[in-house]
Amino acid sequence: MGSRVEILNEGGFRSDGRRQYELREVTIDLSQQGQADGAAVITHGLTRVMVSVFGPREAKSRSQTIHDRANINVEVAISPFSAGERRKRSRGDKRILEMAATIKSTFEPVVQTTLYPRSQIDVFVQVLQQDGGVLQACINATTLALVNAGIPLLDFVCAVSGGVYSTSPMLDLSLLEENDLPNLTVAVMPKTGKFTLATMETRLHVDRFEDIFKLVCSASQALHQEMKDAVRVRTTSLVTAMGTIQSNVGGDMMMDES
Amino acid sequence: MVKPPPERPFEGMVSIHSEISPMASPEYEFGRASEEEVTMTRMLDKVLRRSDTIDKESLCVIAGQRVWHVRLAIHCLSDEGNMLDCACLAGIVALRHFRRPEIEVVGDEVTIHDPTERAPIPLAIHHSPFCFTFAFFADTSIPPILDPSHLEQRLSAGLVSIALNAQREICVLQKLGGVPLAPDSILKLVEIAVARAKELDRLVDDKLKADWSGRRVEFR
Numbered sequence: 001m002g003s004r005v006e007i008l009n010e011g012g013f014r015s016d017g018r019r020q021y022e023l024r025e026v027t028i029d030l031s032q033q034g035q036a037d038g039a040a041v042i043t044h045g046l047t048r049v050m051v052s053v054f055g056p057r058e059a060k061s062r063s064q065t066i067h068d069r070a071n072i073n074v075e076v077a078i079s080p081f082s083a084g085e086r087r088k089r090s091r092g093d094k095r096i097l098e099m100a101a102t103i104k105s106t107f108e109p110v111v112q113t114t115l116y117p118r119s120q121i122d123v124f125v126q127v128l129q130q131d132g133g134v135l136q137a138c139i140n141a142t143t144l145a146l147v148n149a150g151i152p153l154l155d156f157v158c159a160v161s162g163g164v165y166s167t168s169p170m171l172d173l174s175l176l177e178e179n180d181l182p183n184l185t186v187a188v189m190p191k192t193g194k195f196t197l198a199t200m201e202t203r204l205h206v207d208r209f210e211d212i213f214k215l216v217c218s219a220s221q222a223l224h225q226e227m228k229d230a231v232r233v234r235t236t237s238l239v240t241a242m243g244t245i246q247s248n249v250g251g252d253m254m255m256d257e258s
Numbered sequence: 259m260v261k262p263p264p265e266r267p268f269e270g271m272v273s274i275h276s277e278i279s280p281m282a283s284p285e286y287e288f289g290r291a292s293e294e295e296v297t298m299t300r301m302l303d304k305v306l307r308r309s310d311t312i313d314k315e316s317l318c319v320i321a322g323q324r325v326w327h328v329r330l331a332i333h334c335l336s337d338e339g340n341m342l343d344c345a346c347l348a349g350i351v352a353l354r355h356f357r358r359p360e361i362e363v364v365g366d367e368v369t370i371h372d373p374t375e376r377a378p379i380p381l382a383i384h385h386s387p388f389c390f391t392f393a394f395f396a397d398t399s400i401p402p403i404l405d406p407s408h409l410e411q412r413l414s415a416g417l418v419s420i421a422l423n424a425q426r427e428i429c430v431l432q433k434l435g436g437v438p439l440a441p442d443s444i445l446k447l448v449e450i451a452v453a454r455a456k457e458l459d460r461l462v463d464d465k466l467k468a469d470w471s472g473r474r475v476e477f478r
Binding site for chain 1: 296430
């Protein structure tokens with residue numbers, strides 16, 4: 001076989017030892033960060049994203065005030081050390097602006113902005129390490145940070161990426177796979193099974209698209225479980241720390257709200 | 259004709275410039291790119307450049323030294339909704355209609371033949387993607403509509419853009435926020451877009467052929 005990396009070898013394993021439908025390891029850290037009202041660090045394999053949420057608070061300027069709902073302000077920063085090649089991206093970079101706009105519009109229908117008129121919710125996304133699936137990590141981290149900040153959401157938003165290697169669909173692509181394969185990212189609201197975001201940038205046949213799309217939708221359910229558990233653990237530990245409510249009962253009660 | 263960047267010595271360059279002036283619609287301000295505009299520019303870039311529409315290697319003249327640089331400028335004259343689809347269609351037709359002067363390479367010497375001297379040749383194009391935008395409304399009893407007008411676009415609660423070619427390949431699919439949709443509905447939209455793409459492809463082919471037949475290549 002020589003030096004060429006196989007995307008999917010004959011044994012059905014991918015370059016990083018995963019199976020076709022296997023997601024990378026997900027770790028979620030919801031601990032407090034500085035002054036932020038809510039924060040989350042999520043890692044998908046080697047991709048790591050940190051999100052801090054401030055608000056809802058008074059809008060900074062008149063122009064950002066919307067009289068009947070809150071304005072969601074998303075800022076994305078990609079650390080120069082996050083990729084293999086050190087590269088500084090300015091804040092005005094088209095790709096970054098687009099990503100911020102994508103995250104913003106993904107969450108606008110999900111966050112109950114109407115509860116906070118004339119205010120602003122700031123979401124700061126910091127990409128710490130990139131190894132494929134940056135957008136999905138950003139969206140998942142934002143969901144968790146919003147939940148952590150206690151901002152009312154209609155549902156979780158779980159994003160998963162997927163790709164197709166010749167005819168076999170694969171989930172959660174690493175950077176190596178992302179560069180070679182047609183890939184898409186879908187953000188699903190697991191309770192209703194509807195999706196708020198879907199992007200694809202590479203050529204893919206319509207029939208293949210159908211397979212991978214359905215697969216990604218079902219994979220998001222697994223991720224939802226993972227995220228829900230993390231929130232539950234965090235809430236329980238907070239409740240025990242406060243020592244006011246019995247940990248078991250209190251933990252369950254808090255979960256019903258989120 | 260320019261010098262290629264060192265990381266891609268065998269590929270020509272394609273750059274897309276889109277200009278939306280306040281002439282198109284009073285909504286656009288001069289000098290400042292709105293969010294809508296950024297999305298549109300990025301989408302054009304994805305559809306026409308990133309999906310490998312043009313064979314960039316065929317634009318190479320001498321590897322590492324000289325390549326063609328194709329510049330596609332899109333001017334939006336007036337916006338009555340769904341400017342993206344229109345701009346994509348205009349872009350792809352322009353690329354297919356464009357003919358570059360023929361060149362001759364002898365050793366390191368490059369001669370560019372004037373169009374009056376030798377017939378210019380078309381660009382090598384892999385496929386022609388067409389973009390279709392659907393608008394959704396907050397009221398779910400209203401079905402999604404294709405090619406929304408300006409008013410419909412303002413009233414809509416979400417847009418889905420699908421770019422695909424006549425070979426049933428999706429090049430770009432974009433749904434950014436808006437009303438959440440059921441997975442089945444998007445597959446339905448894709449089917450509709452596939453049929454439309456075939457129609458549009460035929461139309462563009464016919465028009466280009468008709469235009470070409472009106473032009474004469476003289477042999478002297």
